[in-house]
Amino acid sequence: MGSLTVTHERADSFFDTFERKAELQHQTHYCPGCGHGIVHKLLAQAIDELGIQDRTILISPVGCSVFAYYYFDVGNVQSAHGRAPAVATAVKRSRPESIVVSYQGDGDLAAIGTAEIVHAANRGEPITVIFVNNGIYGMTGGQMAPTTPLGRKSTTSPFGRNQWTEGFPVHVCELLNSLEAPVFIERVGLGNNKQIMNAAKVIKRAMENQVKGLGFSFVEVLSPCPTIWKFNPVEAQRFVREEMAKVFAIGNLRDRTKEAVQRPAATPPPAVEDIPRILGLVNGEAEAPPTGRPDRALNLHIKVAGFGGQGVLLLGEVLAEAGLESGYEVSWLPSYGPEMRSGTSNCHVRLSSDPIDSPLVSRPNVLLALNEPSLRKFLPALEPGGIVLYNGEAFPEDCARRDVRAMALPFSHLADEMGESKAGNIIMLGALLEATGLLEEEQVIGALRRLVKSQRWFELDLKALECGREEVRKQPFPLAEDYLWGV
Amino acid sequence: MTTNTKPDRGSVEMNSEECKGCGLCVEACPPKVLRLADRLNRYGYHPAVYAGHGCTGCGICFFVCPEPGGIKVLRRAMEPAAELAAACA
CATH class of the missing domain: 3.40.920.10 (Pyruvate-ferredoxin oxidoreductase, PFOR, domain III)
Structure with a gap:
């Protein structure tokens, strides 16, 4: 009989302490049972396993996961609301060797950031997008999200979401699946053990696709929000499994990783000192900058x-x-x-x-x-x-x-x-x-x-x-x- | 009837001061060897605790736990034959 060895423990891709506040530096700020914690863990695990911690750059959104940069010991950029895919595009293009992850919630990605995600996907930016869909605005206190299921009550749909006034839940995976460029689109859930273990695999694949330089990879994660849904964490998991997964079918929508063609290498960005010349701001002899204050008051x-x-x-x-x-x-x-x-x-x-x-x-x-x-x-x-x-x-x-x-x-x-x-x-x-x-x-x-x-x-x-x-x-x-x- | 003399295949270390008492691990654990303690931790949550035996080292609790370092899972390295026997048991 052998001795016990550690098989699962805190990922290296997390910081040892989370220095957001003086207190609670070993805990995330997420509510008990929040799906973000699980998705963070799966993502950190994937980063560890692929050995890409030193070249990963995480783009954090606005929403509950706004503080992701306090947790992930990788490169971090926090972007304006909904703009993470645009920021990710810039980061990836200027640092093509980096692994860029846009991590966004449903309010961020599917409401204010609809344009950014659609166009980043349409350009086939070789980034990985993790879309955490809990069907509600969590951080701001439970307003209706674009992904809120029909009939669900929220503070802004107090009688239940009505298709005639609030429209239908937006199916982002299906929307992106109508575009040519994306290479990998899959929806996973956090509704039970099996779904979570599958989510771990899919998130890792979406990261691996980028390591291989294959193109735009998108993973939607149906995630529980016990606090706003007013469930206990176990009931919230059931809700993901039984209700969310009914509205948003779990499964792979696209896997073109086999036939994906390698993107041509991006041209390296010009040197900063070269930019004035490229923009035509230099005309031969150097111009002396204005010096000092003018003689006359005006x-x-x-x-x-x-x-x-x-x-x-x-x-x-x-x-x-x-x-x-x-x-x-x-x-x-x-x-x-x-x-x-x-x-x-x-x-x-x-x-x-x-x-x-x-x-x-x-x-x-x-x-x-x-x-x-x-x-x-x-x-x-x-x-x-x-x-x-x-x-x-x-x-x-x-x-x-x-x-x-x-x-x-x-x-x-x-x-x-x-x-x-x-x-x-x-x-x-x-x-x-x-x-x-x-x-x-x-x-x-x-x-x-x-x-x-x-x-x-x-x-x-x-x-x-x-x-x-x-x-x-x-x-x-x-x-x-x-x-x-x-x- | 089996005599429980064989050591467990795995073990868990619960970080009860990181735990928020959500109970997802308790729900997820296949052999049901985790439970929420009656006592409260420093922050006022009932932390998840390990019963002390019966863990298979499957690692499910690790993945369902939303806290980065809430749970550590250990597994016993086995001889291939022993592994097979354990799987058939």
């Missing part, structure tokens, strides 16, 4: 407004970019409808020598109005003493203010005369710069060079800038002796 609240297609947003962007170049704090906030042309369009630009509190400009001190409706809309909000440039021969009689610095010039006509009607925005910019000395020419041209990709347009814009300046010089009215007309 606090501009600029509103640029017009109709879509007039270059409203670009004008704002050039101002912000040139401000940035000059060392100011800047923000640029576009506001426009879905129309690419016509429709109204405006942007909020802040340039300040101090940190910017809000990018919103509700009381501008500079208003650049590219059409009449914009002038009428925003002129009343202009700060007294502010600047308004208007794209027109003259201000409409019923729309003028005596307490602001105003200039009307037909910028669009000037642009037409230049031969490029769309350059009106930059002519206006030239006029603004000439009248106010707001920003240095050099910074504005630098901003244009970065923002205007086409060489032809860049040259046109330089002409337009000069044209705007020229027009202002011709004006009879005296120009700013005082910097910025006093703004």
Whole structure:
């Protein structure tokens, strides 16, 4: 007769102590009889047996299992609600040699995360997804889940789930089984010993598939929630066996592991220092970053407004970019409808020598109005003493203010005369710069060079800038002796 | 009638301070040698305990237990012949 040897004990893939709280560091936070504890154990066991602890990365969800990272001694990423498959995709692609497991509950995966799981499966991401389905929202206190069986009461279906108002339980395995890409889909249960032992095998296979590089593997685990279902743990197990398994048939839905083709190896990610070049953010010689604080104190609240297609947003962007170049704090906030042309369009630009509190400009001190409706809309909000440039021969009689610095010039006509009607925005910019000395020419041209990709347009814009300046010089009215007309 | 002189094929070590008293192991144990104790553990649960004999070392209780280190299962290494005899017994 031999001596006793240990055959089953705590998996190495668990931490020795769970340091979530000062107390109870050897227990999970799960309720007595919770299925998560069992699934954790089966998963940890599989990780141990496959010898992949050092390269496993677990993506924890939101829900009861949100703290999985306190338990599994593997790489861990905790993701936003429902986004675990998207996060898993990123992790797997950037670390193809790792074994990535997305561990999710039914509220996480089948409600808020429906899009992520469907598309990760459809792309056949070579990850393993463990979907723990207990048919209810546990952590939040028993709301109806997409997987709650018909007739079951929950706090949000107090008369029982009704197909006419709440719809039918969502069968995620069947849903994913309609897609081409997944390699392995199986539903298991935790309803009795046999089901649990089978679940252990299936979870291990789903992990093994990934080790072999086969493709998307999905395991749904019907799991008990004694607390919310208001059963004792043994009754809850019976409920899984007798009710949940009736609604969600246990079994393998797809096993294409034999015919699965090896995915082509992912191209290794580029080096971080290479990214600016790939994105085209480097143009030859290195640009010196803006240094220090600008000499002049400035606090501009600029509103640029017009109709879509007039270059409203670009004008704002050039101002912000040139401000940035000059060392100011800047923000640029576009506001426009879905129309690419016509429709109204405006942007909020802040340039300040101090940190910017809000990018919103509700009381501008500079208003650049590219059409009449914009002038009428925003002129009343202009700060007294502010600047308004208007794209027109003259201000409409019923729309003028005596307490602001105003200039009307037909910028669009000037642009037409230049031969490029769309350059009106930059002519206006030239006029603004000439009248106010707001920003240095050099910074504005630098901003244009970065923002205007086409060489032809860049040259046109330089002409337009000069044209705007020229027009202002011709004006009879005296120009700013005082910097910025006093703004 | 069998005389119970042969040692058990297995044994379990129950970590009663990790146990939450859910009772799943008691329900799952094929030879029914686990039960919930009358006493309470440090957290106020009736922990599962081993009767002390009769364990076959099957390991079922380990898998149904939701706590990572709640149960440790041990098994007696047997000679192949003895194993066969035990299986037929």
